[in-house]
Amino acid sequence: MAIAGTAAIAAEQGLTAEEYERIRALLGREPSVEELGVFGVMWSEHCSYKSSRLFLRQLPTTGPQVVQGPGENAGAVDVGGGLAAVFKVESHNHPSFVEPFQGAATGVGGILRDVFTMGARPIAILDSIRFGTLDQPRTAYLVKGVVGGIAHYGNCVGVPTVGGELVFDPGYERNIIVNAFTIGLVPADRIVRARAAGPGNPVMYVGSRTGRDGIHGASLLASAALDASAPDKRPAVQVGDPFAEKLLLEACLALLRTDHVVAIQDMGAAGLTSSAIEMAGRGGAGIVLDLDRVPLREEGMTPYEILLSESQERMLLVARAGAEAAVAEIFARWDLEAVVIGQITGDGCFRARWHGNEVCALPVDALTTEAPVYRRPAHEPERLDEMQRLDLATVPIPADLGGTLLTMLESPNLCSREWVYRQYDQFVGGNTVLRPGGDAAVVRIEGTRRALALTLDCNQRYSQLDPYLGAVLSVVEAARNCVAVGARPLAVSDCLNYGNPERPEVMWEFQHGIAGIRDACLALETPVVSGNVSFYNETEGRNIPPTPAIAMVGLLEDLDQLLTPWWKNEGDVIVLLGRTREELGGSEYLAVVHGQVRGTPPWIDLEAERRLHQVVLTAARERLLRSAHDVGAGGLAVALAECAFGGVGLGVRVRLEEDVRVDAFLFGESQSRILVSLRRRHLRRFEEIARREGVPCTVLGEVRGHAIVIGDVINLPVDDLRERWRRALERSLGA
Amino acid sequence: MRWGVVIFPGSNDDRDTLRAIEQVVGDEALPLWHKDRTVHGVDCVVLPGGFSYGDYLRCGAIARFSPVMEAVSAHARAGGLVLGICNGFQILCEAGLLPGALVRNRGLRFLCDIVTVRVETSETPFTYGCKAGELLQLPIKHGEGCWVADDATVAALEAEHRIVLRYTDRLGRATAAANPNGSLANVAGLCNAERNVVGLMPHPEHAVERLTGSEDGLRLFRSARAWLGRAAAGARREPALVPGP
Numbered sequence: 001m002a003i004a005g006t007a008a009i010a011a012e013q014g015l016t017a018e019e020y021e022r023i024r025a026l027l028g029r030e031p032s033v034e035e036l037g038v039f040g041v042m043w044s045e046h047c048s049y050k051s052s053r054l055f056l057r058q059l060p061t062t063g064p065q066v067v068q069g070p071g072e073n074a075g076a077v078d079v080g081g082g083l084a085a086v087f088k089v090e091s092h093n094h095p096s097f098v099e100p101f102q103g104a105a106t107g108v109g110g111i112l113r114d115v116f117t118m119g120a121r122p123i124a125i126l127d128s129i130r131f132g133t134l135d136q137p138r139t140a141y142l143v144k145g146v147v148g149g150i151a152h153y154g155n156c157v158g159v160p161t162v163g164g165e166l167v168f169d170p171g172y173e174r175n176i177i178v179n180a181f182t183i184g185l186v187p188a189d190r191i192v193r194a195r196a197a198g199p200g201n202p203v204m205y206v207g208s209r210t211g212r213d214g215i216h217g218a219s220l221l222a223s224a225a226l227d228a229s230a231p232d233k234r235p236a237v238q239v240g241d242p243f244a245e246k247l248l249l250e251a252c253l254a255l256l257r258t259d260h261v262v263a264i265q266d267m268g269a270a271g272l273t274s275s276a277i278e279m280a281g282r283g284g285a286g287i288v289l290d291l292d293r294v295p296l297r298e299e300g301m302t303p304y305e306i307l308l309s310e311s312q313e314r315m316l317l318v319a320r321a322g323a324e325a326a327v328a329e330i331f332a333r334w335d336l337e338a339v340v341i342g343q344i345t346g347d348g349c350f351r352a353r354w355h356g357n358e359v360c361a362l363p364v365d366a367l368t369t370e371a372p373v374y375r376r377p378a379h380e381p382e383r384l385d386e387m388q389r390l391d392l393a394t395v396p397i398p399a400d401l402g403g404t405l406l407t408m409l410e411s412p413n414l415c416s417r418e419w420v421y422r423q424y425d426q427f428v429g430g431n432t433v434l435r436p437g438g439d440a441a442v443v444r445i446e447g448t449r450r451a452l453a454l455t456l457d458c459n460q461r462y463s464q465l466d467p468y469l470g471a472v473l474s475v476v477e478a479a480r481n482c483v484a485v486g487a488r489p490l491a492v493s494d495c496l497n498y499g500n501p502e503r504p505e506v507m508w509e510f511q512h513g514i515a516g517i518r519d520a521c522l523a524l525e526t527p528v529v530s531g532n533v534s535f536y537n538e539t540e541g542r543n544i545p546p547t548p549a550i551a552m553v554g555l556l557e558d559l560d561q562l563l564t565p566w567w568k569n570e571g572d573v574i575v576l577l578g579r580t581r582e583e584l585g586g587s588e589y590l591a592v593v594h595g596q597v598r599g600t601p602p603w604i605d606l607e608a609e610r611r612l613h614q615v616v617l618t619a620a621r622e623r624l625l626r627s628a629h630d631v632g633a634g635g636l637a638v639a640l641a642e643c644a645f646g647g648v649g650l651g652v653r654v655r656l657e658e659d660v661r662v663d664a665f666l667f668g669e670s671q672s673r674i675l676v677s678l679r680r681r682h683l684r685r686f687e688e689i690a691r692r693e694g695v696p697c698t699v700l701g702e703v704r705g706h707a708i709v710i711g712d713v714i715n716l717p718v719d720d721l722r723e724r725w726r727r728a729l730e731r732s733l734g735a
Numbered sequence: 736m737r738w739g740v741v742i743f744p745g746s747n748d749d750r751d752t753l754r755a756i757e758q759v760v761g762d763e764a765l766p767l768w769h770k771d772r773t774v775h776g777v778d779c780v781v782l783p784g785g786f787s788y789g790d791y792l793r794c795g796a797i798a799r800f801s802p803v804m805e806a807v808s809a810h811a812r813a814g815g816l817v818l819g820i821c822n823g824f825q826i827l828c829e830a831g832l833l834p835g836a837l838v839r840n841r842g843l844r845f846l847c848d849i850v851t852v853r854v855e856t857s858e859t860p861f862t863y864g865c866k867a868g869e870l871l872q873l874p875i876k877h878g879e880g881c882w883v884a885d886d887a888t889v890a891a892l893e894a895e896h897r898i899v900l901r902y903t904d905r906l907g908r909a910t911a912a913a914n915p916n917g918s919l920a921n922v923a924g925l926c927n928a929e930r931n932v933v934g935l936m937p938h939p940e941h942a943v944e945r946l947t948g949s950e951d952g953l954r955l956f957r958s959a960r961a962w963l964g965r966a967a968a969g970a971r972r973e974p975a976l977v978p979g980p
Contacts, residue, residue: 243744243788243789425747425876
C-alpha cells in the first residue's frame with residue numbers, strides 16, 4: 001500500500017496548496033507519494049504551459065504549407081517533392097547556467113530526439129545563446145562551457161551546427177539563455193506521431209538505462225526561479241552521452257522506416273512519466289507500466305525515482321502487438337536494449353505497478369486536460385514610459401566616425417563569431433551550402449536543387465523597450481534574413497524566454513510578445529508550427545529582458561537563386577532598398593557608443609516589409625543580384641563593412657545621404673532595408689521591380705578598391721577592419 | 736572499382752563518403768558493418784570520420800579491436816588499398832597500420848575549417864592524379880588531429896616520401912601559422928612503407944562539389960582508380976618485357 005501524500009510533500013513537488021486541493025477533488029481521495037510526484041511534473045509550468053496556454057492559442061498555426069502544427073514532438077512543413085521538414089526550438093537555460101557544458105549538451109540532445117522521434121533525419125542544428133556582459137568574471141567561463149557543450153554533442157552525433165546567434169546583455173548576467181533548434185527531413189507520409197492507440201499494444205522502452213540523474217529537472221529547475229543556491233542544483237542537471245544518442249538515432253530511424261510502431265516519444269523533461277502520459281493523452285488511451293521492468297543503471301531505485309528520472313538518450317514507444325521481437329532485433333543491431341515495460345489499455349488511466357502493487361492509478365485527463373490554466377494578473381512595467389523617452393538633441397554626434405565604426409565592429413555583439421563556429425562541425429551531411437556568417441544558413445535538400453534557409457533571431461533590447469514591437473521585429477528580422485539569401489519564409493518555431501510569470505510585469509511582457517509574434521506571422525504568412533515557453537528566467541528577483549527567439553525556416557526553390565552578402569565584382573552598383581529614418585532608439589550604436597538603452601524601437605510597416613521581400617525574391621529569380629544583405633544591428637555602415645569581409649575583400653565607395661543625422665544614416669537600424677549589389681546594366685530593370693512594389697530604391701555608390709569609403713567621413717582599409725572584427729571575440733574571452 | 740566504407744557505431748561521415756563515391760565519383764561503394772569478418776572483396780576500404788565507439792578511452796582505441804579490423808589488416812597486408820579519414824586515420828594509427836599517434840589539437844579545441852594542404856607525393860593511391868607541390872582546399876574538423884611521433888620516425892617518413900599532405904598557407908608554405916593543430920612537420924596525411932595504406936586528417940568526402948565549398952576531394956577518390964589501372968597495366972606489361980626462351 002502506497003504512503004498517503006500530504007500538502008507538505010505536494011509543496012516539495014512544486015505544487016501549490018490550491019493545486020493540491022484540486023488534485024484531491026479530482027481524485028476524490030488522497031494521492032500517494034508517487035502520484036504526487038507525477039502531478040508535480042505534469043502540472044509544472046514546463047510540462048503543462050499553465051500560465052501561457054490561454055495566450056498561445058492566439059498564434060496562427062495553419063497554412064497550406066503546414067503538415068504538422070503545435071502539439072506533437074515537433075512541427076512540420078511541406079518543402080516539395082513529397083518531403084516534410086520537421087523542426088523545433090527548445091530552451092535549456094537553467095541547466096546551462098548551473099552546469100554550462102552538460103546543460104548545453106543535453107539541450108542539443110533533447111531537441112535532436114524531438115525531431116528524429118518523428119522519423120526525420122536531423123540535417124542541421126542552430127543555437128541562440130545569450131550571456132551577461134564580458135566584464136563579468138563568470139561570463140567567459142559560461143560562454144566557453146556552453147559552446148563546448150554544443151560542439152561536443154552536435155559534432156559527436158554527426159549533425160552539422162550551421163548557425164544561430166550569440167548576444168551579450170547585462171540582463172542575462174544571472175540567467176543565461178541557451179535555445180537549441182534542430183531541423184530534419186522525412187517523407188511527408190512517413191511522419192510518426194506520438195498518439196498511443198490500440199489496447200493490448202506493448203509499450204517498449206529503448207535506449208540508455210535509467211539512473212538517478214535529472215530528477216526534478218522539469219519541475220524544480222525549469223519551473224522555478226534561480227537563487228544563490230543555483231550550484232546546489234547540479235544534481236538536477238542531466239549528463240549527456242552523444243554516442244548513445246547516435247546509436248539511438250540510427251536505430252530509431254531504421255525502426256521508423258518499418259510499420260512496427262504506433263507512437264513514439266522522447267523521454268525528455270519529466271522522463272518516463274510525461275512521455276507515457278502525453279502519448280496516452282493525445283491518443284485518448286490508457287497506459288499501464290511495470291516499473292520493475294525498466295532497465296536500471298543502479299540498484300535500489302524507488303518507483304518514484306524511476307518515474308521522475310530524466311536520464312538522457314531514452315525513448316518510449318508503442319509497438320503493434322506481435323512486433324516486439326522485430327523491434328528488439330533492430331535495436332540489437334546497434335547494441336541497444338528494447339524491452340516491453342507495459343501496455344496500452346482502454347480505461348483512460350495511467351497506472352504504474354511495482355512488484356505487483358499499483359503505485360499510481362490516475363485518470364490521464366486529470367494529468368493533461370484537467371491541469372490548471374492560469375490567467376495571471378498583468379500590468380505594464382512602470383519604468384517603460386521613462387525608458388522609451390529619447391531626446392536625440394542630447395546625443396552628441398561623434399567627431400571621428402571612422403573610429404566609431406571600428407568600435408562598433410569590435411563590440412561584442414557585432415564582431416565575428418568565428419571563434420564560436422569553428423568549434424562546430426559544419427560539413428557533416430555534405431549539404432551545407434552557406435556556412436555560419438551569412439544572413440541565414442543554407443542547407444541543400446539532398447538529391448534536389450532546393451534548399452532550406454535557417455535562421456534564429458531575437459532582439460532583446462527592442463523587446464525590453466517595447467515587448468510587442470520587439471517580438472514583431474524579431475519575426476521580421478528572421479524572415480528578412482531568409483529573404484536575403486533568396487528564400488521564401490515558410491514557417492516559425494518560437495522559443496519564448498521570459499521571467500517569472502507570477503510577476504504582473506512579466507506576464508504583461510509575455511502577452512505583448514505573443515501579440516507581436518501573432519501579428520507579424522499573420523502578415524508574413526509564416527505560421528508557428530512548434531515552440532517552447534521558458535518562464536521563471538529570474539534570479540534573485542531579477543528577470544531577463546523579454547526574449548522571444550524566432551527560428552524561421554525558408555525555402556529556396558532553386559539553388560541558382562542563392563544570394564550571399566559579399567561583394568563580388570569591382571564596379572557593381574550598390575543599392576539600398578527601403579527608407580532610412582532618423583531612428584536610433586534601442587540601437588546597438590546608442591548602447592555601445594553612448595552607453596544608453598532607451599527610446600522606442602524602429603518603426604515597422606508589415607505591408608512594406610512584405611513588399612520588400614517581394615522585390616528581392618523577384619530580382620533573385622531573374623538573377624539580377626550579385627549580393628544581398630539585411631541591414632540589421634549596427635546599421636548601414638556595419639552592413640557595408642560586413643559585405644566586404646567575405647570573398648576577396650572588395651571595398652566600397654558610397655555617398656552620404658543628407659536628410660537624416662549622419663549617425664542615424666550610418667548606424668541607425670531602420671527596418672525593412674536590404675543592401676544589394678548588381679551589374680550596372682541590370683539597374684534599370686531592378687528599379688522597375690522596386691517601383692512596381694513601391695519600395696524605395698537608392699543607388700548609394702559602387703563596389704570599388706579595398707577600403708570602406710563613406711562620403712568624406714569614413715575611409716578605412718578593409719584588411720585592417722576585418723582583422724580587428726575577426727579577432728575581437730577571442731580577445732575579449734581571453735581565449 | 737569497388738569501395739567499401741566501414742560503419743562503426745559512432746561513424747558520422749559514412750553516408751557522405753558512400754554518396755561521394757557512388758554519386759559524384761561514379762564508382763561502386765558498399766557499406767561494411769563493423770561486426771563483419773570480411774571486407775567482401777572490395778578494392779579499397781575506407782575508414783570514415785566520426786566518433787567510433789564514442790571515442791571513449793582514446794580516439795580509435797576501441798575501434799581497432801572490432802571484428803572488421805582483422806579483415807582490414809589482412810586486406811592491407813595483401814596489398815589492398817586502405818584510406819583512413821580523420822577518425823579512420825586515428826584508428827589506423829591505433830591499429831599499428833600507420834606510424835605515430837594523433838593527440839589533442841594544440842589549441843585544445845575542436846576545429847572546423849577549410850584549409851590549404853600541399854600534395855607531397857603523387858606516389859600513393861589517393862594522390863596519383865595530383866602533382867607533388869599542388870595545393871588543395873579541403874575541410875578539417877577534429878579535436879585530436881595533432882600527429883606526433885619520435886624523431887627517427889619523422890626522419891624515416893621524410894626520407895621515404897611518406898608524408899602525403901602537409902598543411903600550408905595559401906601560397907603553399909608549410910609555416911607554423913598555417914598549422915591548425917600543431918602536427919609535427921605540418922603532417923596532414925601519411926602512408927605506410929608499402930604505400931597502400933593512407934591516413935588523412937582532411938575530409939575529401941566533404942569536398943566533392945563546388946556548391947558546398949570545394950571539389951578538390953574528388954581528385955583523391957579518382958586517383959585510386961588510376962592507381963589500380965596503372966598496377967593492372969603494369970602487371971600486363973611485365974610479361975612482355977621478359978625475354979623469350
